[in-house]
Amino acid sequence: MAPAPSPTPTDTHCPYCSLQCGMRLRPVVPAAPGEPAVAVEERPDFPVNQGALCGKGDNAAAVLSAHARLTAPLIRDRRTGRLRGATWPEALDRAARGLAATAERHGRDAVGVFGGGGLTNEKAYLLGKFARVVLRTPNIDYNGRFCMSSAAAAQRRAFGLDRGLPFPLEDVARTGCLVLVGANPADTMPPAVRHLRALREAGGRLIVVDPRRTRTAELADLHLRPRPGTDLALALGLLHLVIADGRVDETFVADRTSGYERARTVAMAHWPERVERITGVSVEHMRQAVALFCDAPTGMVLTARGGEQHSKGVDTVGAWINLCLATGRAGRPRSGYGCLTGQGNGQGGREHGQKADQLPGYRAIDDPAARAHVAAVWGVDPDDLPGPGRSAYELLDTAGTPGGVRALLLMGSNPVVSAPHAGHVTERLRALDHLVVCDVVLSETAELADVVLPSAQWAEEDGTMTNLEGRVILRRAALAPPPGVRTDLAVLHALAARLGTDKGFPEDAEEVFDELGRASAGGQADYSGITYPRIAAADGVFWPCPATDDPPDHPGTPRLFLDRFATPDGRARFADAGHRPAAEEPDADYPLRLTTGRVLAQYQSGAQTRRTAALHRAAPGPFVELHPRLAARLGVTDGDQLTVTSRRGRATAPARVTTAIRPDTVFMPFHWPGAGRANTLTNPALDPVSRMPEFKVCAVRVEKAAAGKRS
Incomplete structure (x- = not known):
């Protein structure tokens, strides 16, 4: 059951980006008909935003209005072909029958699940469990694959572990020089800009790498404007200059890294004049960037989608990490590489089972020990767990085709607008035998569905999120969802029961989180020592935070890699890829x-x-x-x-x-x-x-x- 509304103001978090800004929801009594019964107020005690909210956060309560959202299930009328209102039992029965019939007719692999980076940790965890235990399909992925998967892969290669920022956001203001690659927080996460301004006020320097002169670039000491698709070459050119100018931290490289010689060879093939021809960034500006970065006592590189959403995104991020490693700007206070995660729970959403290749706790799904651990928590045979499935675009690209998914449960995503080659993806979704969509609004994707199930929203349910710092925070329900709306956990519970699994899918978010902790225990993203009371008593808890046998509780880990990296030998690993063009370059027809x-x-x-x-x-x-x-x-x-x-x-x-x-x-x-x-x-x-x-x-x-x- 959904929690009852609170009669007093509720401390919670914004439903949008990965900052997960703290806010307070004040009851509005009486509320105007159809309007939300809460209003947004500042919450200055949360350290990430210190009370500041952008326009999206200020207006977050508006979507709680009845006129802006779904308030009853819909099913597609087989006679007219149009969506019509339905009762919950009718809609759930139709949804479950379609999934079961597809699996019976075409096999379990013909059923797929597509999730979202805005789902709470509890929903992401239970959705992954639903795919693997109830549907027993390998085909689950989520729109977070479109967000920071390249940075995640590059961090795992270099450091052995992926967490968006391996340090709190407040450390950004304390570094000597910050390089922002393909990031525009002034528009995408405005409350974070206070940390950039604090950096400048403390004497730090800011370099922005972006082909556009954004509002963030206007704050920079130096703005580098490469052609789109050439960030890899630019990073290699900067490393070339670091090496040629004798600015490598030889002691750090020798003591804490491996693979430098190969990376050096690759970088030396990208001399400044060559890189200028590729990127359009002048040699003079490259030299200025190296001087600013290396002359500062500490430094950071933060990447975002501009440097990552490429067919060579992993290598591009790896090259920027190389710049940190060669200059000793990693695994040290106020220095390091990080990724500005985009979606609200882009971090936690992939840690606990929505990704095609991962089990809870950042465990690899093809690791026998990982499968055994998670299967024991779930009470199933490890051999019954499916293996890796298709990635997000590949899952959508093959939808409705022989050998592809023929039925899809989609929760909290709108790929008709957000997926690449969206016209093609739309046609593939239309070709499905059965599409079930859970969402808070009738999105463009929901309009194609056979069954639409209206979901409760962020202010109407409890649940945790993991922000870009790896800080696990708690959203609290401030009001009950409207009649006719259910939580996604309740939907999964009902569908699992209809598909023959009566246990293991609780509706209570705290109960799900406790199980998530057990499933993640011993994994890289270990939440086993985190509880709702612990989160509520602090400003959130940073993972990894394992359970301890004796008090006191593990304090969490705000800063990673200060003693060693998470690789088997404790050393960070250099990447060694050279520049290559974008998958599609301009030509006479498309110039x-x-x-x-x-x-x-x-x-x-x-x-x-x-x-x-x-x-x-x-x-x-x-x-x-x-x-x-x-x-x-x-x-x-x-x-x-x-x-x-x-x-x-x-x-x-x-x-x-x-x-x-x-x-x-x-x-x-x-x-x-x-x-x-x-x-x-x-x-x-x-x-x-x-x-x-x-x-x-x-x-x-x-x-x-x-x-x-x-x-």
Whole structure:
């Protein structure tokens, strides 16, 4: 059962990005009809945001309104082909029958599960368990594969462990020089900018690597503007200069790393003039960057989607980690590499079972010992657990095809808008025999479903999230969900029972979290020493936090790698990949590069923020950002309709002319469906290790819609 609403203000956390900013929900009594019964207030005691909230956080309660959300199940009428209202028993019966019938007709592997990086740890854990114990399918993955999977793989290669930031966010303000690669926190996580300002006020230096002059880049001491798809070459060029100028920390390299000689050989093949030709970044600016970074007493490199969402994203992140290792800027206070996770629970969502290749606690699903441990917690035979399944895009790409998934349970994701090659993905979802969607709103993906199950929201249920620092925090219910709405845990409980599993799927979030702790015990992401009371008594608990036999409790681990790295020999490992082009380079037919990203007032696929009046007014629709020189060539002025065409499709949106973008590049935000859907254009070329699609660069042509003139 969902918790009863609290009569007093409730301390909780924002439902959006990975900062998981602290906020307070105050009851509104009486609430206007159809409006939320809570209002958002600042909560200055939470250290990540210290009370600051962005527009999305300020308006987070708006989506709790009845007019903005689903309040009853829907099923597709077999006679009319349209969605209609249904009772919960009718909808759950239809959902379960479709999943069971598909497994019986085509085999268990024909049933798939697709999750989301915004689900709580409890939901992510139970969804993975549902896939492997109830459905017994290997085919589960989640939209977090599109978020930071390349950084995760690179961190595991280099350090033996992946945690977005291996230090608290507050350490950023204390470093001597920060390099931000493909990150624009001023728009994507504005409360984090206070840490950048504190860095500058303390005398630290900021370098931003981004092809666009963003609001974050305007804060920088130095802005490097590489062509999209060339960040790997830039990192190698900077390491070349570090080596050539004698700035390598030889003692650190000898004592705490391995693989340096091979990495050195690769870097020395990327001399500055060559890198300038590849990236468009001048040798002078590269030298300035190396001087700023190496002259500072400490330093950090933080990457985000701009450097990671590439078909060579793992190698790109590895090259930036190399820069930290060669200069001794890792495994030391106020120094290191980190990743700015995007989604609210992008970190915890993959730690505990939503990824195709992982079991709870960051255990590899093909490791016999890991399988035995988790199977014992679940009360099943290890041999009954399926092996690795398809990654997110590969799962969607084969949906509805022979040998692919034919039925899909989708929870908390909107791939019709957010997946690459989105037109193709939409057709694949349409081709499914059976699609069940659990969501808080009727998203573009839910509109395709056979069954739509309305989910309770962040303010209506308890649950934990793991933010970008590895800090496990607790969201508390401030009110009950509307009649006709159930929690995702209740949905999984009901579906499991209908599919023959009566036990092991509790509806109580704290009970699920306690089991998650047991399943994660001994794994890299060990939560076994974390409890709801411990989280509530502090500002969150950092994993790993194993259970201890005797008091006091393990304190958690805010800072990793200070003594040793998590590799078998305790040494960090250099990467050794050279530059290679993007999967799709400009040519005569498609002479420009497209890059995509976010805007301040919208979030991810926009399914919730587009339904929030204040945010919709601030950012009502898509646009195409282009340089004045390109605009003059096309005869375009602000507001003119442009058609952007790639090898996968076309999108149309108004022009936004600005010097913030490179002349050889156009930018589109990806929050909107329809004619302006940016992901109609993007390339699903996958990184060979992380299976991350290449969202950040593809070849396009741009035409003025009225004249049809080619760029």
